[in-house]
Every structure is written in C-alpha cells, then in structure tokens.
Amino acid sequence: MATSRRPATTATATETRAPRSGLDGFFRISERGSTVGQEVRGGLVTFFTMAYIVVLNPLIIGNAPDVNGDLLAGGDFAVIAACTALVAGVLTIVMGVVANFPLALATGLGLNAFVAFAIASQMTWADAMGLVVLEGLVILVLVLSGLRKAIFDAVPMTLKTAISVGIGLFITLIGLVDAGVVRRTGAGPVPVELGVGGQLLGWPVLVFCIGLLLMLTLYVRQVKGAILIGIAVTTVLAVVVEAVADIGASFTPPDTVNPAGWQLNVPALPDSVVSTPDFGLLGEFSLFGSFAQVGALTAGLLVFSLMLADFFDTMGTMTAIGAEAGLNDADGTPPGAQRILVVDSIAAVAGGAASVSSNTSYIESAAGVGEGARTGLASVVTGVCFLAATVFSPLVGIIPYEAATPALVVVGFLMMTQVRHIDWDDLTVAVPAFLTIVVMPFTYSITAGIGAGFVSYVVLAAVRGRAARVHPLMWLVAVLFMVWFAISPVSDWLHRLSG
Numbered sequence: 001m002a003t004s005r006r007p008a009t010t011a012t013a014t015e016t017r018a019p020r021s022g023l024d025g026f027f028r029i030s031e032r033g034s035t036v037g038q039e040v041r042g043g044l045v046t047f048f049t050m051a052y053i054v055v056l057n058p059l060i061i062g063n064a065p066d067v068n069g070d071l072l073a074g075g076d077f078a079v080i081a082a083c084t085a086l087v088a089g090v091l092t093i094v095m096g097v098v099a100n101f102p103l104a105l106a107t108g109l110g111l112n113a114f115v116a117f118a119i120a121s122q123m124t125w126a127d128a129m130g131l132v133v134l135e136g137l138v139i140l141v142l143v144l145s146g147l148r149k150a151i152f153d154a155v156p157m158t159l160k161t162a163i164s165v166g167i168g169l170f171i172t173l174i175g176l177v178d179a180g181v182v183r184r185t186g187a188g189p190v191p192v193e194l195g196v197g198g199q200l201l202g203w204p205v206l207v208f209c210i211g212l213l214l215m216l217t218l219y220v221r222q223v224k225g226a227i228l229i230g231i232a233v234t235t236v237l238a239v240v241v242e243a244v245a246d247i248g249a250s251f252t253p254p255d256t257v258n259p260a261g262w263q264l265n266v267p268a269l270p271d272s273v274v275s276t277p278d279f280g281l282l283g284e285f286s287l288f289g290s291f292a293q294v295g296a297l298t299a300g301l302l303v304f305s306l307m308l309a310d311f312f313d314t315m316g317t318m319t320a321i322g323a324e325a326g327l328n329d330a331d332g333t334p335p336g337a338q339r340i341l342v343v344d345s346i347a348a349v350a351g352g353a354a355s356v357s358s359n360t361s362y363i364e365s366a367a368g369v370g371e372g373a374r375t376g377l378a379s380v381v382t383g384v385c386f387l388a389a390t391v392f393s394p395l396v397g398i399i400p401y402e403a404a405t406p407a408l409v410v411v412g413f414l415m416m417t418q419v420r421h422i423d424w425d426d427l428t429v430a431v432p433a434f435l436t437i438v439v440m441p442f443t444y445s446i447t448a449g450i451g452a453g454f455v456s457y458v459v460l461a462a463v464r465g466r467a468a469r470v471h472p473l474m475w476l477v478a479v480l481f482m483v484w485f486a487i488s489p490v491s492d493w494l495h496r497l498s499g
Contacts, residue, residue, distance in 0.1 A: 027100055027375040032327070034374040039102075041228050042373025043381025046104050048231045049364040049404045050088075050382070051396045052178075052264055053106045054389050057084045060109075061357055064116035066125045067293070072355065073281055080356060082277035082390045087354045089386030091347040095361075096379030099339040102369055103321055104382045105347045108360035110445065111309060115357050119302055123293035129285035129352045131299060135306040136348030136358065142311075143341045152315050152337065154471035159453050160332035161421050162433035164320040166440035166449045168415025171363050173441040175408030178401040179208040180250070180263050202260030203245055204402045207238050212406035219410060227371045227407045234403035238267035263401040270394035277390040281355040301491050308484045309447045310360055314344045316446045317361045324415055325369045363446070367407040370414055428464050432457035451481035 024030050029039060058077035065071055073079040088106035095103055120128040142148045176182040177192075181200065185193050195201045200209075211234030218226035241247070242262070250261035290299045318341075322334030334340065344361050351359035368378050389396045419437075424430045432453040440449030458478040461470045483490060 023377070027096075027377045029375050029377060032374040034372060036377070037224075038372030039375055039377040040381050041225050042102060042368035042371040043378035044368075044385065045227045045231065045371040045407060046102070046362075046365050046368030046373065046378065047382045047385035048228075048399055049367040049407050050104060050106055050362055051385075051389065051399055052401060052404065053088065053109070054081050054085045054386075054393065054396055055265060056109070057081070057107045057112055057356060060112050061116045061120075064120055066120045066128070067123050070125070072125050076278075078275070078393075079278045079280055081393060083279055083281045083354050084356045085386045085389040085393070086277070086279060086282075087347075087350050087356055087359055089383045089388075089390070091343065091350055091359055091383075092379050092386060093383030094346070095340070095343045096376030096383060098376075099336045099343055100376035101318070101321070101327075101334065101336060101340050102325060102373035102375060102378040103318060103340065103365045104362050104368070104379055105344065105359050106362055106386070107351055107357050108310070108313070111306065111360065112357040114305070114309075122298070123290050124286070125355065126284055126286040127289035127293050129355050129357075130287045131290050131302055132306065132352030132358045133285055133287060133349050135303045135310065136345055136350075136352060138303065138307055139310055139348060140342070140345035143338070143345050146338075148311065148315075148341050149338050151473050151477055152319075152341075153331065153333065154473040154477075155315075155332075155454075156429060156457070157332050158422055158426075158429040158433055159436060159457060160319050161323070161418055162436040162453060163316040163446075163450060164323045164415055165419045165422075165433075166437040167316060167320040167363055167366075167446060168412045168418075169437060170412075170440040170444070170446065170449075171366060171408045171415075172412030173444075175405035175412065178263055178408075179405045180205050180402070181208065196259050203241050203247055204238070204260070204262045204400065207234060207241055207400075208402040208406060210234065210237065211403055212409055215406045215410050225371065227367060227410060230406060231399070231403055234406065235267060235399050238262075238400050238403050239269060239398065242267050243269075265397050265400045267398050267400045267403070270397065273395050274391050275393050277393075283353065284355040285352055298491075301487065305484070305487055306358065308480065309445075310344075310348055310358060312450045313446045314341065314361045316450055317363050317365075318344075320363065320415060321361075321365050321369055323418060324366055324411070325374050327374065364408065366411045366415060370407070370411040428460050428466060429457065431460060447484075451485060454478045455481050455485075 029036060058080035062072050062075055062077050062080050084107055092104045095101060095105060115128055115132065119131060182192050183196060185191060211230055214233060215227055215230030218229055248258055248261050249266050250258050250263050318334050319332060322328040328334050347359035351357050422433050435456050436449045436453030439452040440446055454474065455478045458470050458475055461467055
C-alpha cells in the first residue's frame with residue numbers, strides 16, 4: 001500500500017536546525033525546522049482562508065436587530081468590518097509574539113450567530129457584548145488558575161487524536177459547503193446534497209474544482225508555496241470568469257437568490273483599493289446590563305453556553321494545529337499551551353469589548369500549517385494582513401470562497417491521516433473517538449464532537465469496569481457536557497421553578 005509523503009515545506013519539529021539570533025532566535029524558526037519564507041507564506045495562506053470573516057461577520061451580526069429593533073452600528077457594515085479586522089489583527093499578532101504558535105484568531109463563527117439571534121433578541125447589543133466580556137473573563141480566570149490546562153492534560157491521547165481527525169473532516173466539509181459543492185436541501189429527509197438537485201451548478205463551482213486540482217497537483221509535486229500559489233491563481237481565474245460571465249452573488253438582499261452565483265465575495269476588481277476605517281464600535285458594551293434585562297438566572301445560563309463552546313473549541317483547535325505542525329509532545333500537548341489559552345481568553349474579552357462578538361482561535365490556521373508555518377511569525381504575518389484589511393478592505397473582497405476553500409480540503413486530508421494512530425481494537429476509546437470524529441462535521445460544531453466523545457468515553461469506561469482509570473476532571477467535564485446538551489430543557493425547567 002502506498003504511503004503519503006509530506007513536501008519539504010512541512011518539516012516537523014523533530015527535523016531541527018541550529019538556532020540563530022534575531023528574528024530566527026526569537027521565534028525559534030530554525031529550531032522548529034522552518035524558514036522565514038515558510039512562515040511568511042503560511043501566514044499569508046491563513047489570512048486568505050480566514051479573510052472572509054471581515055465580510056461575513058457584518059452580514060451576520062449587522063443584520064440581527066436587538067430587543068429594541070436596533071441594528072448594530074445602524075446597519076453600517078463598513079464599521080463592523082473595520083472593527084472585526086482590527087481585533088483579529090491585534091490578537092493574532094499577540095498570539096504570535098506571546099505564544100509563538102501558528103494560530104490566528106478572529107470573531108468566532110457560530111458563536112456570532114448565537115449571540116446575534118439568540119442573545120441580542122432578548123437585550124440590547126451592548127448588553128449582549130457585556131455577556132461575551134464576562135464569559136471571556138471567566139475563562140481567563142480558569143486558565144490562570146490552571147484548571148483549563150489541567151482538563152486538557154486529563155484528556156486521553158486517543159481522544160486528542162480523534163479531535164484532530166474530526167476537525168480535519170469538519171474543515172473539509174466547511175470548504176465544500178462554502179464553495180457550493182455541498183448544499184443544504186432545506187426540505188425532505190436528506191439534509192445535504194451534491195450541488196443543486198444532485199448536480200454541480202455554475203461557474204464558481206468549476207473555479208473551485210480547478211483550484212482544488214491545481215493545489216493538489218502542486219502539493220504532490222512538492223512545489224513550495226503550493227497552497228498560496230493555488231489561492232492566487234484561482235483568484236485571478238475567478239476575476240476573469242466574473243468579468244466575462246457577469247455571474248454575481250448567490251444572494252442579494254433582500255431576497256434575490258442566484259444558485260449559480262458566488263457564495264460570498266464577488267471577485268470583481270474594485271473601484272478603489274483603500275478605504276478609511278471607522279472604529280466607532282470600540283467600547284460599546286454594558287458589562288452587567290443583561291442581568292437587568294433578562295435576570296441573573298438566564299444571564300448565567302447564556303454565559304455558561306458561551307463559555308463551554310469557547311472553552312473546548314480552542315482546546316480542539318490548538319491540539320489539531322499542533323499535531324498537524326508536528327509540534328505536540330508525547331501527550332498531545334502543543335508547546336506553550338498555557339500561553340495559547342491565555343491569549344485566546346483575552347481574545348474573547350476583546351471581541352466583546354469591541355462589540356464584534358467573541359474572538360477565538362481559527363481552525364483555518366491549519367491551511368497555513370499545511371503551507372509550512374511552524375512558529376508565531378506566521379501569526380504575526382496574518383495579524384498584519386488583518387490590520388491592513390482595515391484600510392485595504394476593497395482588495396480583501398476580491399478573493400471569493402471558491403478560491404480560498406480548496407486549501408481547507410487539502411489540509412483536511414492531511415489531518416485525516418492521523419486516524420492511523422487511534423487504537424481501534426480498544427472499544428473503550430475507539431467508540432468515543434468515532435463519535436468525536438463524525439459528530440463534528442455532521443453537527444458543524446467542534447464543541448459538540450468533543451462533548452460526544454467525552455460523555456461516551458466516561459460511560460463506556462464505567463460499564464467496562466475502568467471507571468478508576470478515568471481522570472476526575474474528565475468526569476466533571478462529562479457532566480457539564482450533559483448539562484450543555486440538555487441546556488434547553490434544563491433552562492425551561494429552571495424557569496418554571498422560578499416562575
């Protein structure tokens with residue numbers, strides 16, 4: 001059976017070189033088997049695969065009215081985009097400098113939708129952002145107390161591997177959905193299908209397929225910068241296709257739908273390349289206003305929901321990134337894990353304080369790792385690109401999903417190869433590993449996959465007489481996940497008791 005071989009640009013931490021001074025010494029670039037060129041390319045690739053958040057976050061949180069019917073920033077998407085890029089840039093640079101880890105941060109998808117549609121509908125947006133700040137502060141306390149790291153260390157190595165594999169499948173599905181290859185049916189017993197009606201539809205999907213094949217070809221040929229070159233060439237192709245065919249967006253507010261259109265950004269050359277950023281949302285939050293709006297019980301449950309998602313999303317993401325980069329130790333722990341968790345916790349606070357929703361670590365960072373990123377220098381490059389996006393936002397809008405998402409599919413393959421390290425003969429860990437892997441993509445949630453794995457692990461260990469081998473923190477976390485999965489009926493029950 002043929003075995004896969006990584007290109008030279010993805011040397012692992014075991015392939016070390018002599019450390020140098022200056023930039024190389026500060027980021028330990030040579031020590032981790034990398035080069036400045038690899039780090040720059042990796043940082044650029046991570047930015048290109050994440051840049052969509054600058055456009056998408058305003059569409060999500062800017063279109064959701066709060067309890068008073070008011071839109072964030074009065075519906076001015078440019079203000080939201082500028083603040084989104086600013087916070088992402090600053091915190092990603094902090095991650096690179098403080099934690100020296102190739103991990104980028106930005107407003108968390110899923111969390112922003114939960115905040116916009118489930119929380120802000122019950123209170124003002126400033127109150128909702130206050131809850132995000134509180135959630136981040138709680139997590140920061142848990143990190144500084146050592147509890148978050150202790151929980152991470154209590155997770156069996158097999159489950160850590162399963163988390164990485166599950167995230168690989170998850171980002172592959174993200175890439176296929178964002179490119180329009182896989183679509184929601186919206187009706188009937190089958191939730192998703194190939195394209196529209198079982199057929200691939202439109203030029204944008206063809207652009208994605210060409211970009212994916214190009215990227216794979218360059219990768220297997222071990223071309224340096226394969227992913228970055230693939231994104232750049234596919235973007236140029238997309239601009240040409242749009243100029244010739246005049247395809248347009250897949251959805252134009254309020255209700256114009258074009259199934260054959262581009263999924264987010266329309267790759268057309270902008271009238272100008274710069275814009276003046278407006279950061280007027282900074283500081284627009286009310287720390288305890290939500291308690292007066294919805295009561296302490298409801299506010300506490302909302303903070304718990306946000307906290308659990310943030311808490312374990314980052315744990316899974318940093319594990320997967322470290323494993324893909326070959327940086328994790330024998331226990332599956334990435335270097336500087338405590339610093340990574342501290343920066344991520346501060347990011348949640350910063351996102352709320354900037355009124356753009358909780359910021360968190362992005363699994364799209366794996367695309368940069370696939371390009372060779374091994375140190376925090378890549379994160380600094382990504383962060384600088386986000387800061388530049390506050391001014392050069394028209395240029396960011398050129399890159400469509402269809403050009404960036406092939407990178408997620410390629411990296412998904414790389415992460416999937418770790419499945420061979422799982423002991424499938426030991427059912428006590430194999431079944432939880434399986435549930436972790438499949439629940440993540442099928443529920444579109446890293447947290448749900450981790451929860452399914454943790455709960456099933458402690459239950460199966462107990463029924464097989466291995467309860468004493470399970471770390472006490474795993475029992476605690478499993479119980480918390482059971483509460484999280486049942487949060488809706490528990491919330492209703494508590495409301496009935498208090499009413």
